[in-house]
Amino acid sequence: MTPRVPQRFVGLWHRRLLETPAVRDTSTEVFWLQTPTLYVDLRVPLGRQAPCEGFAGRLTVDGDVLTWQRWLDLSPPSPWPDVGTMHGEGDLLEEFGVYQPYREVWQRVAHGGDxxxxxxxxxxxxxxxxxxxxxxxxxxxxxxxxxxxxxxxxxxxxxxxxxxxxxxxxxxxxxxxxxxxxxxxxxxxxxxxxxxxxxxxxxxxxxxxxxxx
Structure with missing residues (x-):
């Protein structure tokens, strides 16, 4: 049986901010729906001036270290695994890249229901x-x-x-x-x-x- 994702990460999340050394992005619409097993993530740029990104698969959790296994991906494979450390509690989390320098701020907008x-x-x-x-x-x-x-x-x-x-x-x-x-x-x-x-x-x-x- 697939290991269950901790409840602190289960829900519908909306990204409020992305920061990298070169970019500060608050306009791309990003939604991440996480169940206790699988997830789907969609990223739609403002005005669709760039291609949409999105991926889906299984999330593995080791303490504060999260790895998004991308079973399906709209983009070509990355040379880097999708791994981040997650900090915070409740409905607001901060994610920091492990293999790439970035910071994302996530707000949970729904977590109840089956x-x-x-x-x-x-x-x-x-x-x-x-x-x-x-x-x-x-x-x-x-x-x-x-x-x-x-x-x-x-x-x-x-x-x-x-x-x-x-x-x-x-x-x-x-x-x-x-x-x-x-x-x-x-x-x-x-x-x-x-x-x-x-x-x-x-x-x-x-x-x-x-x-x-």
Whole structure:
């Protein structure tokens, strides 16, 4: 079984500040949704003047040292592992880079409600990670569409009583304001340990998402 992430890190986090020797950034919208097992992270530059960044995978914690294992990544692999030391308590944390000089300030904006982490494994490079906390969700979906690999990371909000899955931010600008239900028929499990089945409304492709324990 995957080691559980301490509760002090579980939640939906919004980055307030990035500082490096060359940059001070308060405008990029960054959301990190951490469950007790898996996470998804999305970074959308102001005005989309640069490519979006985003990644997803498993977080390992050793005291104050956190390592983000990037199973899916919109960017090419970095020569440096994604490792930081985290300081602070409650809903405000400061992260300092171990292998690269940076400081990030994170504010937790949600931490209540049930959480769920699902994974999908398709053909070839097709993979997905879908995390939920209360009404919030984020997913990273790398999926073959014809001869190309569609790569999407989105953050959104689920309606009351299983309503629309509205995308609030996405690496794909055209998806903002749409619902996952516009593209997929979603059959959620009645129990946290059940599978979730998605069926593409256009192609009929079925994707079975399994809980990650």
């Amino acid at each position: 959480s769920l982490a699902l994974v999908w494994e398709g053909e070839g490079a097709g993979r997905g990670i879908w995390v939920m906390l209360g009404r919030y969700f984020m997913w990273a979906l790398f999926r073959h569409e014809g001869l190309s690999l569609h790569r999407e990371i989105s953050y959104g909000l689920r309606g009351e009583e299983g309503g629309a899955w509205t995308i609030l931010r996405s690496s794909e600008a055209a998806l903002v304001g749409t619902s996952l239900a516009d593209r997929y028929h979603i059959s959620m499990p009645k129990a946290a340990l059940g599978d979730c089945l998605l069926c593409d409304r256009g192609t009929g492709q079925r994707m079975r998402w399994r809980p990650h324990a």
